[in-house]
Amino acid sequence: ATLAMQQQLIDGGEDGFDLAVADALGDAGELGHAIGAVHTALAQAFGTSEVSGETLRAALNTHLDELVVQAPQLKEFESAMRQLYGSIDDGPHEIQRIHGDLHLGQTMKTVNATEPRFYLIDFEGEPARPLSQRLAPDHALRDVAGMIRSFGYARGMGSHSADWEKGNVAALIDAYGAAADDTVLAAYVVDKAAYEVVYEANNRPEWVDIPLSAIADLTQS
Structure with a gap:
């Protein structure tokens, strides 16, 4: 049984969705790089497999x-x-462990740090799904898709333009390394x-x- 869990303190971290609504998120490409780095680490830790x-x-x-x-x-x-x-x-398509419920509200950015960076948080997956499904391998692009949709919500909440959403999504996808x-x-x-x-x-x-x-x-x- 798990008796304790140690977590890193994200000093000065600010909610990614709030930053996006306020148009203060910065370069969405940095977020794409962060997602890619996390996926690489998860693949190395838990392995990958293929499905048709x-x-x-x-x-x-x-x-x-x-x-x-x-x-x-x-x-x-x-x-x-x-x-x-x-x-x-x-x-075949590669699958692996993923975040499972990724959106801007599951990110934090240390905006006032000497080198601002993004952190991905809350790796429990979608709360409504059973644990067995949340732990199951999935396509990594599901996480990217969740983040793309989150920019749609940030656009609506922040009254941003369609170009604002498209620009952020394009930067995210390009930095992650996926094809638009x-x-x-x-x-x-x-x-x-x-x-x-x-x-x-x-x-x-x-x-x-x-x-x-x-x-x-x-x-x-």
């Missing part, structure tokens, strides 16, 4: 089956979403947005247009 494209496609479609039942607003986009999922190549047109990444962004639709419909219906607009943009592009 069919496995990824099936998991995304099964998740969509569940989400559409909970949020009928998704039916309008269901066909386009499944078409996107179906375009994922056969692979990566089909797997696009699929996970849409999957995350669909999950957000369900969450907002149940908890903050006045916010549901934020993820719905993202799905519309992604499935029409």
Whole structure:
């Protein structure tokens, strides 16, 4: 049994989402580098494995089956979403341990330090999922997708422009080392947005247009 846990104090760390809303986050590319470094460390510590494209496609479609039942607003986009999922190549695709619930609120930045840096925090994964699922290997781009969606929320909360969001997302993706047109990444962004639709419909219906607009943009592009 675990009797104690030691954690590093992030002296002067400020919440990444609050910084983004205030347009004080700085270079999103630095965040992309930080996510990449964490993924590399997790892969080295826990190893990697491979799954087929069919496995990824099936998991995304099964998740969509569940989400559409909970949020009928998704039916309008269901066909386009499944078409996107179906375009994922056969692979193999590498999977590994990931953060599992990554967004700007799961980051801190030491903005006043001599060398400001980002920290990723709270590696428990999505609280609503069982522990076995949170510990299971997954595609690293799921974390990147979560961060991309978080910039959409920061844009809405901070009344930023579409160019602000696009610029930060582009810097994040480039620094992480992913391709902007990566089909797997696009699929996970849409999957995350669909999950957000369900969450907002149940908890903050006045916010549901934020993820719905993202799905519309992604499935029409």
